[in-house]
Amino acid sequence: MQNIAQSIADFLKMTQMPTMIDYLIIVAIFVLLVITFKNLFYPTKNKIAHTEIPKPAVTENAPVEALVPAKETWEKRLFKGLGRTRSEVWGKIGSILGSKKLDDAMIDELEEILFTSDLSSTLVEELLENLKSVNLAEGEDHLSHIKSFMKNKMLSSQERVNTELYKFDSNFQGPKVIMIVGVNGAGKTTTIGKLSTKLKSQGAKVVVGACDTFRAAAVEQLEVWCNRAGVEIVKAAEGSDPTGVAYDAVAKAKEINADYCIIDTAGRLHTKSNLMDELAKTKKVMSKVLPDAPHETLLVLDAITGQNALRQAEEFNKSLSLTGLIFTKCDGSSKAGSAVSIVQSLDVPIVYIGVGEDVEDLDIFNLDHFLNALLGIEA
Template identity: 60%
Template sequence: MPPNNGDLFGLLAILFVLLTGLTFLLTRKEAKIAPPKEKAPREEQVVEVPKGPSWSERLSLGLSKSRSEVWGKLGALLTSSKLDDEQMEEMEEILYSSDLGPKTVHELMEALSSRKNKAEDFKEFLFNFLKEKIVGIQENIHPSLINFSPDEGGKPKVIMVVGVNGVGKTTTIGKLATKFTSQGAKVIVAAGDTFRAAAVDQLAVWCDRAGAEMIRAKEGSSPSGVGYQALEKAISINADYCILDTAGRMHNKGNLMEELKKSKDVLKKLDPDAPWQVLLVIDAVTGQNAIRQAEEFNKALGLTGLIFTKCDGSSKAGAAIPIVQNLKVPITYIGVGESVDDLNPFVTDDYLKALLDY
């Protein structure tokens, strides 16, 4: 029976679909399929880690008590271009309370008297006057006490650190050891405060953090013996620095000062030039009283440098100037806090700018 029209149209429709599908498949083989677009690289976001305060900011903050209680009062007077007699008297009173010392105050008042009727920047004058008093002495700091130089080589540089009780001597030694090891130096530390177990334990923590080796002895044993052992070890391993902690001797105790002299002299059996440096740690709170203290240590041991600590807790940071003047010994480091970064080389300009808010 012949197919009807409906069947014919159905067959034609099926045939059309098949032909269309076949054509599509054949065409697809020849077609070039474009690769998928690569996603644009995601832009990395740079997260800025907040920086801590700079050294100049920490120094300024650390000296703020001295600045506000003493030098800030001077600043109020020094804003005028000329000074009258009443202002001069007021300035003299303030200066005598600043721990500059009578000699320096007298010289400063004489210099100001000859200029009081001149229009000039008195704060600038004060900055230059005080700088002149100590800058020549401050130039005597040995560079290797600040920056380790691996090219120097040779024998260990022996640093003997002394001071009375409570000035922060042990902490200061820990900070110095950390600074040197962070520069690549090999450091040996002698725990010479043998009469205080707590001091030895505290120093051990600092040395562990710094990567410095500590030599200790039994509690109550001879401090000079510990120093000898430390230097012996430093020489044997070719260390760069050998730092000696000492007991917190009171400067007016003669027998104790003799013990320090013995600790110094015994080092010469191993190295005739030892110690390379003898540094006295001074608490800023002591003020001018530190001059007498420092004179006794200098007489007994021959000081080569000073370390001025705890300036952040004192209004007597100005005492650094008469101390340097009287002893003719430079301040090597200044401390304004507890962290390692709070102990830094003493730079005259930075110190005076922070002190005077100049």
């Protein structure tokens, strides 16, 4: 036995194979290395921080609303959206007026600012004359007098805005066909996306007609909005006749008893008569399916366009007899005065206003809210 053990030991020595003790030492070194590595790169403190469960801010029995951040009201959103316009033009007017009496120097300063506001020159002059001669009523200041002046210019048109176009209820008689037109990039498709999302969320059945068959990817852009909103889209291949798509969309809306049918159209310059004729033809074709269609023909105006917006509105109105306007991008650096001039000169109301790219950034136009936000009057 002793001989066998001696022979094994001799054999191991000869072959230099590690003994059991060598193995144990190797394992111990390995374990030590692993522990050192782990502490170096993953200290215990961090591990706890990662796995720590944050304490709930409210107790289990708190109402659900407490867990959801309160949504901003539309008035606040509008006020914020018009912030740039206020800081560049209308807010300055407020700071000149203060509560003081108007003197000649102040009138000159006002005139200078008003001529940069995109109000037509006739309206600026009328307003200045008005401010010079006004006897302010009890509790009225100059700023609220400017608000009354602008309100008077827009009120008779604005009173015709049909709030059914934004607020759907079960008494609604559809399908109501809304045709959306405007120059390139004014915000037509985005507005349709926001609007159909809003209407659908109120339970309305909406069909959208993708009549911009001209611009590559226009249909896909609209389709993304429609899929997100869960509303039906009627479309055709790029290059198809837009008139046919409009016809099919209204027919579909009629067939499925939809509440709204919204028609997107390709952007075009108001100076291109052939393209304006195409819109007039598209409008006419829809009436073959529903005699009163389209019930609304709305022109989208990028608020930043300024005085040129009046020219656009005049030309589109001439070809299509507009029933309303949509002012988009009012969150940009628009001067906003053109809104007053266009409504007054065309006698066409603003129906919707957009102050950003989110769904929540569109609402029906409310004259009081708009003028308060423009002039910085807290309601």
